[in-house]
Amino acid sequence: MKKILSYTVSSLLMATTLIAPAYSAETQSTVAQVEAPAAAQEAKKAKNVILFVADAGGVSVIHAASVLGYGAPLKLNIQQWPHLGLNETSPVDKYVSDSANGMSSIMTGVKTRNGVISQSADAERRKKDGAPTKTLLEYAEERGLMTAVISTQSIADATPAATYAHSNDRGKWGEIFPQAFSPRYGDGVDVMFGAGRKKIGEQLSAQGTSFDKLSKKHKRPIYSQLAEVPASNARPVVVGDDMDVHAATLKALDLLEQSPNGYFMAVEWDAHTDDALEGLQNVVNFDKLIAEVQKRVNLDETLLLFTADHSFGLQVDGGARGQDLMEGYGDWKALKKDDDIVRLKNVLVNRTHTAEEVPALAIGAGADQVRGYFPNTYLFDVMMKAYGWTEDAKPAQ
Numbered sequence: 001m002k003k004i005l006s007y008t009v010s011s012l013l014m015a016t017t018l019i020a021p022a023y024s025a026e027t028q029s030t031v032a033q034v035e036a037p038a039a040a041q042e043a044k045k046a047k048n049v050i051l052f053v054a055d056a057g058g059v060s061v062i063h064a065a066s067v068l069g070y071g072a073p074l075k076l077n078i079q080q081w082p083h084l085g086l087n088e089t090s091p092v093d094k095y096v097s098d099s100a101n102g103m104s105s106i107m108t109g110v111k112t113r114n115g116v117i118s119q120s121a122d123a124e125r126r127k128k129d130g131a132p133t134k135t136l137l138e139y140a141e142e143r144g145l146m147t148a149v150i151s152t153q154s155i156a157d158a159t160p161a162a163t164y165a166h167s168n169d170r171g172k173w174g175e176i177f178p179q180a181f182s183p184r185y186g187d188g189v190d191v192m193f194g195a196g197r198k199k200i201g202e203q204l205s206a207q208g209t210s211f212d213k214l215s216k217k218h219k220r221p222i223y224s225q226l227a228e229v230p231a232s233n234a235r236p237v238v239v240g241d242d243m244d245v246h247a248a249t250l251k252a253l254d255l256l257e258q259s260p261n262g263y264f265m266a267v268e269w270d271a272h273t274d275d276a277l278e279g280l281q282n283v284v285n286f287d288k289l290i291a292e293v294q295k296r297v298n299l300d301e302t303l304l305l306f307t308a309d310h311s312f313g314l315q316v317d318g319g320a321r322g323q324d325l326m327e328g329y330g331d332w333k334a335l336k337k338d339d340d341i342v343r344l345k346n347v348l349v350n351r352t353h354t355a356e357e358v359p360a361l362a363i364g365a366g367a368d369q370v371r372g373y374f375p376n377t378y379l380f381d382v383m384m385k386a387y388g389w390t391e392d393a394k395p396a397q
């Protein structure tokens with residue numbers, strides 16, 4: 001960890017030295033003048049951090065979403081943010097990451113193995129636990145902030161799970177979900193809005209428990225729809241068959257904004273492009289939500305961070321401005337084929353996770369730390385530093 005960080009810092013310094021002569025002094029001073037107010041904002045501590053994760057939203061997917069949504073590149077709201085870095089997502093033993101390692105690394109600052117939820121790298125999937133690695137959400141709970149986790153996917157699935165749970169297997173939803181009710185720090189996740197009700201319910205019952213039993217034991221109702229949550233409930237849990245993340249995020253903000261000590265919120269929106277049109281449309285919709293959130297929060301005291309847990313094999317390799325990017329999609333959809341490679345006229349999809357870095361974009365308090373290439377674990381450091389927190393000493397390995 002330390003080695004990686006000092007390496008990153010020295011690489012950044014080297015890069016600065018190498019790149020500096022390429023800019024003219026004139027360009028630099030112009031940029032400095034324009035960005036002066038933004039720089040002042042970024043030097044401030046963050047009271048709040050919102051982490052937006054487009055699951056499988058790599059550079060090529062973000063690009064394609066802009067083209068799909070707006071007929072041109074660079075039109076997404078997040079593409080207007082001032083700070084960009086490239087987030088390297090691999091697990092400790094392979095090149096390609098799954099959501100479990102990808103999100104665990106971001107949330108804990110410790111890379112692990114695919115399939116493992118916020119445990120150290122000596123965990124073996126389904127066989128052996130590693131040590132639990134403390135998540136940013138747990139740091140926030142410990143310090144009395146309000147916390148929220150929101151997902152279009154199952155709330156026990158790898159990406160949301162890595163914020164609040166620790167397990168040697170991402171598939172153990174019957175073990176993962178109840179951990180939200182027996183937190184290691186503070187009073188646990190305050191606001192949970194996600195999907196996966198049927199499958200989580202089945203796995204809970206295999207563990208001899210249920211939504212009802214958990215509710216009663218912990219005196220916390222587990223609603224099945226956002227609309228069921230009474231206005232009086234300041235710490236609602238909703239596990240639905242699906243989740244309207246747009247409505248859920250705005251509702252969560254209503255609650256989090258009441259917190260005197262600030263908040264941490266993680267919002268996941270699935271962006272897998274196995275179905276290219278659906279995946280790209282998800283990114284367009286996610287970006288619209290992020291724009292709404294950005295208008296609402298005070299960026300002087302809030303860090304907005306956007307990234308992906310890993311990349312995906314989609315490429316735009318054809319097409320022309322003013323024409324349909326998704327030409328041939330309807331025919332492909334009608335064939336109902338499940339091939340690994342989807343060849344549309346302008347879009348090629350190798351329907352799998354890929355290893356290359358994903359974008360990390362930032363705006364607001366502490367955002368200027370996001371630059372250059374870095375390992376996914378660095379985003380944990382970015383959020384900790386934005387809050388002004390120091391990491392606990394880790395046990396020697």
Ligand SMILES: [Zn+2]
Binds near residue numbers: 098099100102159310
């Ligand atoms: Zn993922």
